[in-house]
Amino acid sequence: MQSTLPLMPESASTLSGDVDALYFYLSGVTLFFTLLIGGAIIFFVIRYRRRNAFEIPRPIEGSTKLETFWSVIPLLIAMSFFFWGASVFYRQYRPPANALEVYVVGKQWMWKFQHPTGQREINELHVPVGRKVKLIMTTEDVIHDLFVPAFRIKTDVVPGKYTTEWFEATKPGRYHFFCAEYCGMNHSGMGGWVVVMEPTEFENWLSGNANQMSPAAAGQQMFESLGCASCHGANGEGGRGPALLGLAGGNVTLNNGQTVRADEAYIRESILNPQAKIVTGFGPIMPTFQGQVNEEQLLQVVAYIKSLSTARTETPTAKPPPAASAKPSATPASPGGR
């Protein structure tokens, strides 16, 4: 996929233009200073070349005024880089609410995706155009990194925790994605395609692959087979363990008085290392489930627990996502490059 601009990557997300604008600003300043320094050097070297072997130029001691000038000006320019860069970065890493949540598991050397409606993919990710998509990612082995150059996003995928990245694609097409953290032998083969489709077409794609169980439903089965219900209640209403209904996305008060947000990382930790954070009013009686669930199953259990907080998150059923019907496409355009 070539960009319309030569020697630039395809720009296909709501953030990629902002990153490019900053990049052009940095490039302009770099060019200016390189030409300034280079030009001054070339001018001085020619103008003040040694004309006779015995000449001794007059010494010049230096100037505090000049030193201040060329310390303060670069500092001001650097601060403009800092604030602009930090503000775009803040948006890059603050996942928006109501995004389409896709679960991602990296392993040597493939990427596994699961849509909230159950569809699974390997090394290919189908998403609708114009819809915010949030990737909730972890890995079964070493550190990986999901990098989509066309979207200007990149986040490491780290064992033992969930990391997220999000994007909103702006035009249909097929875009390379890569693993950007060295992960062993076939690192350079651990990539694939993000396929951005018109909403109606994405809807068709979803229904064409609809005979799979949603992560939440699979998680509910895990919940039952692991015996979670005996303490947390058959429907998560609670018992010896804290209630799970309405848990996800809210705040939890711990027995040490701290309050933590019940995000994916908290739920994950509470399953694998239950003693780390004890909800106030409950005893440290839960056993660890470390080693009994793999990363994909864990994500499914997390998805099930999140589905118990329907007020806060979308119900992950097989229904097409609302954006698909909210943004009807006039013509069923085909994704570019396919």
Add this chain to the structure above:
Amino acid sequence: MEEFEVPKPPGTNYLNAEYGLKSWLLTKDHKRIALLYLGAISFFFFIGSLYAMAIRLELLTPQGDLVQSSTYNKMFTQHGIIMVFFFLIPSIPATLGNFLIPMMIGAKDLAFPRINLLSWYIYILGGIVTIYALLAGGVDTGWTFYVPYSTTFSNTYVIAAGLGIFINGFSSILTGLNFIVTIHTMRAPGLTWYRLPLFVWAHYATSLIMILGTPVVAITILLVALERLAHIGIFDPAAGGDPILFQHLFWFYSHPAVYIMVLPAMGVVSELIANFSRKNIFGYKFVAFSSLAIAVFGFLVWGHHLFVASQSVYAGMIFSFLSFAVAIPSAIKVFNWTATLYKGSISYDTPMLYALGFIGLFTVGGMTGLFLATLAVDVHVSDTYFVVAHFHYIMVGGALFGYLGGLHYWWPKISGRLYPEGWGRFSALVIYVGFNLTFLPQFVVGYMGMPRRYHTYPADLVSWQVLHVLSTAGASILGVGLLIPLFYLVWSMRYGPIAAANPWNLPGLEWQTASPPPTENFLTTPIVTTEAYEFAPPEHKEVVGKFERQKPVGT
């Protein structure tokens, strides 16, 4: 060794004072130890360059057609390990620093000559262990040894390679310690801190980083080995550890290590710019203290290697801010070097060509560092060829150019012979052109999205291959350019014209003794009465107005 000093015949110098292999392997003379380092470091640089050439050849085409992926991964890992730990870090301090610091401060040797020799043996031992790791089957973790790949998943010789680096670290620590004590205690009478050549200031700052930073990487490597052998669980999340902790520890050393590589080169360039334009350096104190500022601030910016590694957004912002702060002292140096040229008497000798090349390349390397400190842009270019290009501009364009410039500049002092000036200028230009052709295209392909450490890349991206072909072409020119000095410097040791004591006609103390110097450097201890880089002859004293100085004593 001075106990039984006997008058030596004229013409005796450190090279011919004693003969035989034993006199070299057991020498306590800092100049001979510098030459031992020079030989060993050149060997490692040659090996590291061969890996680089193989990597560039492989990337000519999108497919993997020269070697297999597992071999390719070992090649870039070993290129990095050898170049960083066995060439760049010791390069200027252990050779030029070792040779020149005592001479520049008017001392007979370093404070601890035996420790100096020990540091060379430690370096050699570390090198032998590392070479064993390479020959036994190699290591494929990348020079950064990220866990859990290095602790749990790699089936290569991680511990042997780590042990080599661990041992080598002690050589660095001892050298740094030796320099600091020497600079504090052994300066000639009259040589105040503000009269020190900036080369010495730069090495003082470098030594601080060496003794404060190196122990951290040693501990980190030890933890990797313990985790790999005994699974102590410090980095493994299943056992309560944190893989990101490794990255914090690793970069706490390895970011300052960049300044271990480039600060001595900045010291060399300060010498070259001042001496080859016959001017005192513009803003001496600003240049001197900017070295210390870099050494101190350099310890506070490691987190900019973790912007996309799941570090918190707010920690990212703080590290971004501090990374911009460390750029300012570097900018100050560049402006002062440029200002020193103003109204100078500038010669076009080979060392000066390297120094001018350094300023240009370091400006590009430093400015592109600001791209990486800018959070939103770093997200896109982190772990791509943009980063590869950036740090090669700093390490090759910076450290290597400083090293080659310094080697040419002091070659008459070191060898007692002149190198062929025409070949010197020609090869400096070839290296400059080859370097830029190698690494400029990598900025472009990096921003287009090419990840680093990739054996293959998508064949549908035609422009990526075009850029890689340009880069490989540049690397070939660079390789040829680097071979030329290897040949003529070795040639000149035997056949070059005999050098005068002060062939460049310069005021530095190291030029006020014979070439090559006698073992004790100076027959009588020099007394310093002038500032550094004071070129004006006495009769100019009145003309220069406020530039007052005392008459040299005893002349």
